[in-house]
Amino acid sequence: MATGLRRRLLVMLIAPLILLAFASAWSNYRSTENVAAQQDLRLLGLVPLLADSVIGEGLRGDAVLLLVAPPVEEFMKDRPGYSAYAILDADGKVMHGESWLAGQVPPTREAELHSEERGGTRWRIVSQRQQTVLGELIFVVADGSDPRQQWVRAILIKVLLPNLILIAAAAFAVRWAVQLALRPLMTLRGAVERRSPRDLSPIDVQGTPVEVRPLVQSLNRLFALVEAQAEGHRRFVADAAHQLRTPLAGLQAQVEAWGQAAQARSADDFLPLPVDQVQKLRAATRRTSQLANQLLALSRADVGSMEGQPMQPIELKTLCEATLETFLDAASAKQIDLGLDAEPARVMGHEWLLRELLANLADNAVRYTPAGGTVTIRCGRHDGDAFIEVEDDGPGVPAGERSRILERFYRLQGTGGEGTGLGLAIADEIARVHHGQLLLSEGHGGRGLRVRAKFPG
The missing domain is CATH 3.30.450 (Beta-Lactamase)
Structure with missing residues (x-):
């Protein structure tokens, strides 16, 4: 332009x-x-x-x-x-x-x-x-x-030649003047190009030339409309998730109690529903409750909604230790060896978001690793960057599918379990909030999956 x-x-x-x-x-x-x-x-x-x-x-x-x-x-x-x-x-x-x-x-x-x-x-x-x-x-x-x-000769020497010299000098002068005059516009273009796709904050009108201010004001109005629409969408998802959590929690509690009672009774006792149908109902309730919680987490982890919130220094080792305690019972129930390999590492971030990121990675690993497998939670520093990662020796993910499993609601064909396809998408969103990156690779010995969240500095 x-x-x-x-x-x-x-x-x-x-x-x-x-x-x-x-x-x-x-x-x-x-x-x-x-x-x-x-x-x-x-x-x-x-x-x-x-x-x-x-x-x-x-x-x-x-x-x-x-x-x-x-x-x-x-x-x-x-x-x-x-x-x-x-x-x-x-x-x-x-x-x-x-x-x-x-x-x-x-x-x-x-x-x-x-x-x-x-x-x-x-x-x-x-x-x-x-x-x-x-x-x-x-x-x-x-x-x-x-x-x-x-x-x-007179025209060439006295008229055209001086005029051509004047035109050449004027061209350089005009080019310099135009470049200098357009510098604020180039600065404005650079500021817009450097913006994150979710950064809809208004542009400073006072720092732009008077001739460009109507355009900047129109852009700010457009940013405000898009931000309002995005904020309405986020509020809708958050409100819907909040409204679903309470009845789903109650329903899940009732179904869990029912399932346990069904397992305790003998086969001759009368039940309104067969045991297998009760177990299916319990699994469906768990998936629905997990989906509501993950939708709420995804809404809160949105990059645009976190732009203005201050970050705090977070010790990753403490976070990994707390996550290990949280998933220790679930891992023990499947006879999974859940280990911790943590070194001190500190990043600037939002603690509850990083906890959500690590919880999603650990939950995926424990959920899809077969009984008797191994899951390791790690944190530390590598090449100057802080990282947290979860590695398992489960079925892993084909190389061609690793970029797709970061998409929302995407699940591998033939994958069992009660997942919703949101765990890694949430982890990726949280990593980008912290200016980091989510990296997927094979686990040790070419088995399983290693998911690493890398943070600059």
């Missing part, structure tokens, strides 16, 4: 200068034509004066006696080397004056004007028949200072 504006401004400013240069050249040419016309009139006026200067026959028969008129004498003195005249007889032979003007015989009594090149000089020559005391003679007057031969 800026390049287009710069180009258009340069063209709009330089084009008039070029037109003015050509207009000046045309004006100079017209002025030269006027001077040339005045010169022709002067040459025509010198012919009768030269004819009046003939006062008789000279000592020789082919010569004339002259008493040169002052205007003719002045003409000869003003242009030394560029003025000449000749007096010819009826046959065009020179009786007096320059011999190279011989043969200038006009066909009629009217004056004849023409131009002639001689010795690199363009001569303007007038010839006319005049009646004198010696009879009819032909008088020729020549001027080598014809402005027509000078106008091209």
Whole structure:
């Protein structure tokens, strides 16, 4: 955009200068034509004066006696080397004056004007028949200072060349001025380009040029509308999740109690539903309750909603130890060896979000690792970056599917368990809130899955 504006401004400013240069050249040419016309009139006026200067026959028969008129004498003195005249007889032979003007015989009594090149000089020559005391003679007057031969050089040197230099200098000056004038616009463009897709905070109007402020104000209004729409969406998800949590928690408690009672009774006792249907109902209730909790966590972990909240220093080792205690019972129930490999590491962040991230990673690992497997929670520093990771020796994820399982509600084909496809999506969202990255790779020995959340600094 800026390049287009710069180009258009340069063209709009330089084009008039070029037109003015050509207009000046045309004006100079017209002025030269006027001077040339005045010169022709002067040459025509010198012919009768030269004819009046003939006062008789000279000592020789082919010569004339002259008493040169002052205007003719002045003409000869003003242009030394560029003025000449000749007096010819009826046959065009020179009786007096320059011999190279011989043969200038006009066909009629009217004056004849023409131009002639001689010795690199363009001569303007007038010839006319005049009646004198010696009879009819032909008088020729020549001027080598014809402005027509000078106008091209004069235009090139005095008009076009200075104007071209001026245009070149103006182009550099205008380019610099345009670049300087567009710098606030380029700064505004850079500020918009560097923004996160979820950063909808208003742009500072006072820091922009007056001409651009209406555009910035329109952008701010658009940002506000999009932010309001996104905030309404977040509130809806959060409110829906909150509204679902309480009845689902009660329903899950009742179903869990029912399931335990069904398992305790003998097969001969009367039950409203078979045991397998009670177990299916309990699993469905657990999935629904987990989905509501994860939707709430996903809404709260949104990058845009966390932009303005201050971060606190978080000790990752303490977080890993607390997560180990939380999932120890679930791992023991499946005879999974849940281990901890934690080194001190501190990051700036939101504690509840990092706890949610690690809980989702640990829950996925314990949920999908077969009985008798191994799950390890780690934290520390590597290459200057802090990290937390969870590694298991379960079925793992094919390399081609690792980017897709970060998408919301995406689950691998044939995956068992009660997952909703939101755990890794939530973890990825939380990592981006902390300017980090979620990395997926194979576990130790090419088995299972290792999920690492890496944080800068």
